[in-house]
Amino acid sequence: MATIAAVQPQPKKSGISNLIRRVRNGDEVAWAITLLFATSVLVITAMLIGELWIGSAASREKFGFGFLTSRLWNPVTDEFGAYPFLYGTVVTSGVALLISVPIGVGAAIFLAELASGKWSDGLTFLVELLASVPSVIYGLLAIFTVVPMMREYIGPGLKAVFGFLPLFQGPVYGVGYLTASIVLAIMIFPYIISVSREALLAVPREQREAALALGATKWESTWQIVVPFARLGIIGSIFLAFARALGETMAVTMVIGNDMSAHTSLLAPGNTIAAVLASEFNEATGKYYPSALIELGLVLFLLTLILNGLARLLILVTTNKGSARV
Amino acid sequence: MTARNIYRKSLNNLMLTLTGVCALVTVLVLFIILAYLVYNGATSVDPAFFTQLPKGTGEVGGGMANAILGSAEIVAIASAIGIPIGFFTGVYLSEWGGAAFSFVVRYMCDLLNGVPSIVIGIFAWIIIVRPMHQFSALAGGFALSLMLIPITAKSTEQFLVDIPRALREGSLALGATKWRTVASVVVPAARKGIMTGVILGVARVSGESAPLLFTSLNNQYWSTGLTEPTASLPVMIYSHAISPYDDWHRQAWAAGLVLLVLVLIANIAARLILTRGSSPARG
Numbered sequence: 017m018a019t020i021a022a023v024q025p026q027p028k029k030s031g032i033s034n035l036i037r038r039v040r041n042g043d044e045v046a047w048a049i050t051l052l053f054a055t056s057v058l059v060i061t062a063m064l065i066g067e068l069w070i071g072s073a074a075s076r077e078k079f080g081f082g083f084l085t086s087r088l089w090n091p092v093t094d095e096f097g098a099y100p101f102l103y104g105t106v107v108t109s110g111v112a113l114l115i116s117v118p119i120g121v122g123a124a125i126f127l128a129e130l131a132s133g134k135w136s137d138g139l140t141f142l143v144e145l146l147a148s149v150p151s152v153i154y155g156l157l158a159i160f161t162v163v164p165m166m167r168e169y170i171g172p173g174l175k176a177v178f179g180f181l182p183l184f185q186g187p188v189y190g191v192g193y194l195t196a197s198i199v200l201a202i203m204i205f206p207y208i209i210s211v212s213r214e215a216l217l218a219v220p221r222e223q224r225e226a227a228l229a230l231g232a233t234k235w236e237s238t239w240q241i242v243v244p245f246a247r248l249g250i251i252g253s254i255f256l257a258f259a260r261a262l263g264e265t266m267a268v269t270m271v272i273g274n275d276m277s278a279h280t281s282l283l284a285p286g287n288t289i290a291a292v293l294a295s296e297f298n299e300a301t302g303k304y305y306p307s308a309l310i311e312l313g314l315v316l317f318l319l320t321l322i323l324n325g326l327a328r329l330l331i332l333v334t335t336n337k338g339s340a341r342v
Numbered sequence: 343m344t345a346r347n348i349y350r351k352s353l354n355n356l357m358l359t360l361t362g363v364c365a366l367v368t369v370l371v372l373f374i375i376l377a378y379l380v381y382n383g384a385t386s387v388d389p390a391f392f393t394q395l396p397k398g399t400g401e402v403g404g405g406m407a408n409a410i411l412g413s414a415e416i417v418a419i420a421s422a423i424g425i426p427i428g429f430f431t432g433v434y435l436s437e438w439g440g441a442a443f444s445f446v447v448r449y450m451c452d453l454l455n456g457v458p459s460i461v462i463g464i465f466a467w468i469i470i471v472r473p474m475h476q477f478s479a480l481a482g483g484f485a486l487s488l489m490l491i492p493i494t495a496k497s498t499e500q501f502l503v504d505i506p507r508a509l510r511e512g513s514l515a516l517g518a519t520k521w522r523t524v525a526s527v528v529v530p531a532a533r534k535g536i537m538t539g540v541i542l543g544v545a546r547v548s549g550e551s552a553p554l555l556f557t558s559l560n561n562q563y564w565s566t567g568l569t570e571p572t573a574s575l576p577v578m579i580y581s582h583a584i585s586p587y588d589d590w591h592r593q594a595w596a597a598g599l600v601l602l603v604l605v606l607i608a609n610i611a612a613r614l615i616l617t618r619g620s621s622p623a624r625g
Contacts, residue, residue: 046521050434053427054447057491061450064457064488067468122364130358131365139369141613146372148542148609150549152576153598156583157375160382160591234355263458265412265552266576270584285533290552291461297464297556313464317457 031047043248065317072311074303083311087326091274091300096308098315100278104286105316108193108268109261111282112200117254119201120208121243124250127209128216140210147206155270158199163271170194171283186281191273199267204257211256211331215249216242252330259323263316265290289316372577376602380400383599386592391600396578402589406597408564409573412479415565416558416574417548419483424490425540431491432498432536437524448499455492462488463553471557479565479572482558486547493546497539501532538612545608549601550575576599 039045075083079096086097123143127136171188178184186189219242227237245249273285289312300306390405397404431451435444466485471477503530513523529536551574560573560581575597582594 025467041519042521043519046524047438050430050438053430054434054439054443056427057431057447057454057495060488060491061454063469064454064462064465067465068461071464071468102558119364119367122361123368126358126361126365130361139365142369142372145606145609146368146375148545148605149375149550149607150376150551150576150601152549152551152579153375153379153602156579156594156598157378159583161378202371205371209368231348235354235357236350239357243535259456263460265458265460270580278354290458293460293464294552294555297467298559310464310468313461317461320456321453324452328452 017031025066048213050244068317070312072307072314075307075311078304079308083308084315087277091302091305093301094304096304097198098289098308098312100276101287101289101292101312102315103278104193104272105262105288105290105319107286108200108272108283108288109258110194111194111197112204112261113254113258115201115339116204116208116257120205120253120257121212121250124209124212124216125238125243128213129234129242136213139340140213143209146202151203151264151266152270154203155267158195158267158271162195162198166192166195166283168192168199174283180263182280183282186279186284188283189273189285191271192285193279193285194273196268196272196286196288197282199271200261200264203264203267204261207257207260208253211253212246212250214248215253215331216250217244248330248333252327255323255327255330259320259327263320265294269294289313347583375485379595379599379602382595388597391593391596395531395564396573396593398562399585399588400587404593406573406575406578406593408561410600411576411599412558412561412565412572413548413574413576415479415568415572416482416486416554417544419480419568420490420547421544422487423484424487424543425494427487428477428491428494428543429498429536432493432502433524433529435495435499436502437520437528438554451492451495454488457488457497459489459550459552460555463556466557472545472585474569475505476569477559477571478569479558480568482554482572483576484586485553485557486550487508489547489550489553490543494540495541498536501535501539502528505531534615534618538616541608541612541615545605545612549576549605551580585623607622 035044072157073229079086083096084098084102086095087099088095088097089100090096092333097140127140131139167188171190171194174184174194175188223241223245227241228234232240257322268288269291272287272291274287274291275285276287276292279286293309293312293316297306362484390403391407391530392405392410393407394403394405395408396406431447435447439447448454466481466488470481470484474481509527509531510523513527518527554574554577558574558577560577561571561573565572579594579597579601582590582597585591
């Protein structure tokens with residue numbers, strides 16, 4: 017804090033004796049210690065990126081960019097392609113967003129615009145508790161609830177109504193893309209709700225009052241004025257949730273079905289990058305197999321990196337605009 | 343009222359009700375999860391769960407005593423590494439950081455926080471498991487510490503920055519050096535907030551299983567040291583849940599309930615500490 021430093025007398029003359037005095041005071045020592053720890057964070061993160069890059073070198077050299085588009089995954093012949101997993105990751109997360117965004121934004125509108133302060137805070141705390149439930153517990157619950165429901169009711173139901181679409185064809189196993197999407201949708205609720213709510217609460221009060229004074233109903237003021245005002249923050253929350261969904265491992269691994277090819281039908285079993293890592297990494301031997309898996313990790317890392325970056329930027333832009341609690 | 347107004351009015355009511363339904367759905371999901379877990383878990387938790395080793399594949403009975411101890415071990419290692427690094431990084435960012443370097447450190451913390459947990463597991467495998475040729479509690483603890491560092495750093499910085507300037511100036515005016523001011527005035531004033539952050543962080547990482555899959559692996563027996571493969575509750579839940587045996591499912595429910603209760607207690611405790619401790623008179 018620059019202002020604090022200014023309070024301290026800091027004679028600029030005789031640098032060495034000044035340094036000795038400050039070392040004796042302990043200030044320089046404390047500074048050096050905390051700096052050391054802060055630097056270690058840099059080093060660790062740099063190492064993480066570096067090791068992923070080095071670890072995937074064999075695979076990158078052998079397959080090049082074709083790795084991302086190849087559908088082959090055959091450890092026996094050392095042929096590896098990421099497409100089925102990349103596809104599964106994007107599809108499950110995308111469908112999860114389709115389910116989660118309308119409900120999440122609706123809930124955020126309720127919490128920000130309608131619920132009174134205390135109720136809003138209490139309910140938001142409950143929703144945020146959802147984020148603290150460990151992923152493996154979502155997986156455990158999903159295996160014994162969502163999977164059988166999908167097999168018995170949801171899957172056959174969707175086939176009966178939308179069976180003419182290629183999205184809902186083929187046998188229903190219970191596990192598969194759609195099952196994973198439903199679980200992911202529940203897991204990302206808290207991110208969408210709590211960040212969107214913050215963005216909505218940051219909309220200046222005058223905006224609402226002006227709309228209401230012109231005769232708009234509460235809904236019109238909310239939907240036509242407040243939501244557009246907070247849109248960047250809401251979009252940011254969606255990106256954040258998207259990044260979370262992409263990297264989500266355990267729950268997805270437990271319900272995705274571990275099928276090694278890409279399928280058009282959402283009812284079919286598939287795989288995601290995180291799930292294939294979880295289920296195959298320990299079995300990987302040889303030169304290219306582990307390397308290809310590490311490259312998958314690198315791809316996943318880069319995807320979440322980009323989405324997180326965009327999310328943070330958007331959230332920063334909106335929450336700085338102003339604040340008013342209705 | 344004109345037809346147009348009736349339409350607007352009913353649209354208003356309809357949409358506002360719908361948003362309420364949305365909120366209700368999300369909160370209900372939480373309660374359904376809790377209820378279902380309690381329903382299945384409560385009948386499954388027995389004394390043997392806490393005191394016995396897992397039985398062989400498919401056999402009935404036994405418990406997860408080794409996984410409970412293993413989880414505690416791994417989380418303790420993670421805390422021993424992650425909390426100091428995170429804490430001092432947070433102190434640096436709030437008290438000493440120059441603009442440019444702080445920006446980089448903060449950015450790296452955010453980046454680390456966003457890394458999927460499975461990728462953290464790969465990293466720990468590359469730098470610890472592979473050179474040691476051995477899965478170990480140490481590697482698992484290291485992996486979890488990487489998740490704990492950004493959480494701790496971020497919350498520490500946040501709560502330190504919120505301490506009013508007057509408090510620091512008062513201490514400096516009394517002749518205290520800067521580090522003394524930080525150590526005996528600023529940090530103690532923010533201690534409740536910092537503790538909250540740490541508790542939430544530890545609770546979060548203790549439920550993680552993805553980073554442990556290829557670091558501490560799993561173990562049907564007591565692990566004999568920190569360099570041995572070690573069982574942990576989350577990984578046990580995973581391996582038991584995907585097994586085809588009913589009794590293993592029962593134990594997975596028991597483990598799930600125990601884990602969730604611990605995590606929720608930590609979350610609610612953290613919340614209570616924060617709401618009770620945020621009296622501005624102190625800070």
